[in-house]
């Protein structure tokens with residue numbers, strides 16, 4: 196089966212700072228691929244290159260074999276790349292269902308005029324979109340909050356709504372940027388279960404950037420370790436955990452920063 200994403204020979208620098216310095220990896224169908232590394236290693240930059248926020252100076256990004264390097268973020272999203280952010284980005288006054296409906300935006304082919312002129316078709320599309328949203332509400336167990344403004348919901352639930360909005364886009368590839376940051380243990384365990392459900396039930400490929408090592412090692416099929424924009428290792432969780440270069444990259448950060456919490 197062909198790869199969903201090919202990230203090949205990518206280099207990205209900002210005024211001499213090498214954020215990504217020759218990174219290659221592929222993500223297969225249904226694969227949960229994780230990217231880890233110390234602070235400033237280049238993880239978010241990799242997401243920004245995939246989603247079109249940054250254009251790399253070198254290298255290629257292929258989605259399902261199609262070259263999307265340097266395409267604008269809205270076009271990349273329309274091609275099937277959805278993303279959640281480190282900080283929750285939702286419409287706080289809108290309720291859960293309304294926020295999820297916004298994720299259906301790319302699937303709505305009718306505008307206001309069409310809605311008036313072709314009532315039948317517009318209505319059918321609207322019903323189909325609502326049905327899809329309700330499936331996501333069920334999958335992520337959001338039913339009890341479905342009509343509440345998201346700004347009033349607990350943080351862990353807001354993160355789940357953001358995940359739901361990304362899923363509503365029916366992506367080919369889902370980028371998860373620190374999905375359990377700031378969550379308590381129970382919320383983290385819930386999120387881990389939803390991520391596995393998304394892979395196993397919906398068959399969506401995912402890239403996970405996360406500093407919770409327990410979560411990464413439990414969930415990921417493969418892990419890429421980066422440090423200073425350079426790939427250090429790539430393999431199964433067992434392989435990377437046993438790799439001396441990986442241990443050194445993490446311990447090195449602890450030594451220089453003198454801050455165990457700073458090591459990711």
Ligand SMILES: Nc1ncnc2c1ncn2[C@@H]1O[C@H](COP(=O)(O)OP(=O)(O)OP(=O)(O)O)[C@@H](O)[C@H]1O
Nearest residue numbers: 209212213214232233234235236237238239240241
């Ligand atoms: N827009 C930018 N302008 C200048 N430098 C940038 C920019 N974006 C990233 N960088 C630099 O590129 C390097 C990689 O940053 P990036 O945010 O990708 O790391 P990260 O691994 O996601 O870090 P963290 O774990 O702290 O989120 C850092 O040195 C950062 O300062």
